[in-house]
Amino acid sequence: LCTTHRRRKVVDRLSVTELGWGVGEIAKTWKMLKDNGIDHPSYLDFGKKLADFFVAHYDEKDPFGRIWSLKTGKKLEGGGDGGGFMVKGMLELHAACGDKRYLDCARKAFDRYFEMDLGKFRCVAGADDCNCVDKESSFPYIYSALELYRQTGEKKYLDCAERVAAYFCSWMFTYDALYTQASEFGRFGYHTSGGTLVSAEHQCIDPYSTVAVPDLFDLADATGNDVWREAGRLIWVNAIQDVAGPDGGSMNGILRTPGSQCEAHAQSRWAKYRSDPIAARGNFNNQCTAFLVTFRLYALDRLGDPMLPRK
Numbered sequence: 001l002c003t004t005h006r007r008r009k010v011v012d013r014l015s016v017t018e019l020g021w022g023v024g025e026i027a028k029t030w031k032m033l034k035d036n037g038i039d040h041p042s043y044l045d046f047g048k049k050l051a052d053f054f055v056a057h058y059d060e061k062d063p064f065g066r067i068w069s070l071k072t073g074k075k076l077e078g079g080g081d082g083g084g085f086m087v088k089g090m091l092e093l094h095a096a097c098g099d100k101r102y103l104d105c106a107r108k109a110f111d112r113y114f115e116m117d118l119g120k121f122r123c124v125a126g127a128d129d130c131n132c133v134d135k136e137s138s139f140p141y142i143y144s145a146l147e148l149y150r151q152t153g154e155k156k157y158l159d160c161a162e163r164v165a166a167y168f169c170s171w172m173f174t175y176d177a178l179y180t181q182a183s184e185f186g187r188f189g190y191h192t193s194g195g196t197l198v199s200a201e202h203q204c205i206d207p208y209s210t211v212a213v214p215d216l217f218d219l220a221d222a223t224g225n226d227v228w229r230e231a232g233r234l235i236w237v238n239a240i241q242d243v244a245g246p247d248g249g250s251m252n253g254i255l256r257t258p259g260s261q262c263e264a265h266a267q268s269r270w271a272k273y274r275s276d277p278i279a280a281r282g283n284f285n286n287q288c289t290a291f292l293v294t295f296r297l298y299a300l301d302r303l304g305d306p307m308l309p310r311k
Helices: 016-035 041-056 084-097 100-116 136-152 155-169 184-188 207-223 227-239 290-303
Strands: 075-077 249-251 254-256
Touching: 016 041, 016 084, 041 084, 041 100, 084 100, 084 136, 100 136, 136 155, 136 207, 155 207, 155 227, 207 227, 207 290, 227 290
Parallel strands: none
Antiparallel strands: 249 254
16 A cells, blocks of 8 residues: 655545555556556556455455555545545456456455445545545546447446446536626626535535546446437536636736646535535635546646547
8 A cells, every 4th residue: 555645744534436446546656657658557556455455355345445544554544535546546447458357356346335325326435535426436437438338348337337428417516506796606797507516514616527427438438328418518517617728827816827727616505615605606615636637637747629620
């Protein structure tokens, strides 16, 4: 295992969601460099060591757990569906190196998570800052179901992908709520359609869902059902609002770097980041975080511009 906290004091609590991302991203990085004549075997070794740990610690009742100790290698917390990020990571590692152990373990874990939660139209506890029913935990299962369908040819995984995508999109606004000009939504022309709520605890709109847009497009291609592509485009046009332009600038007294974006858009009187619940409706939380930019780039790298016609 490895620390996931690089800019503050090391905390002996490792999230399987972050470790799963690490496995997949380092595997793809190794493959990209290798394909371009640059070999970094330590990158692949790093990903395989992480994945091997979770292959060895697979538990049928709680496939990949939730929180692990860096010092002892023991599970500190179980439950939840954050292990889907490790499923996705193992499948990406398998695609990079061809080791069937990772495909077999990922398939076994996916089947178990789907049996426990996803197949019952629920997903829970994949985020690091809350432990509740949420949207974010379900994203990796769309990719993983499609990849398992590609690898095995079993139609059940295509059906699984559609069911998970339906769950993911059940958090999405399909209409524009109305706001007064006194609200920030009204002043800036922000529309809610295509926005997705974070979770039962965080009932605000965030642009996280751009990360799933390529998978929704892939699902449309695999099924011939264009509703998934339209859902992806609706998500995209919502998520590219509130993005600071080339000169950055300032909003609500906060300096904005080019490309930055607020993490949360409070469409209701949900007021976790504001002291006045009356003024909270239709406003931004003014916290510009990096993952939103990362996920937009992730989608663009995989898909290109989602609004352009598909070739």
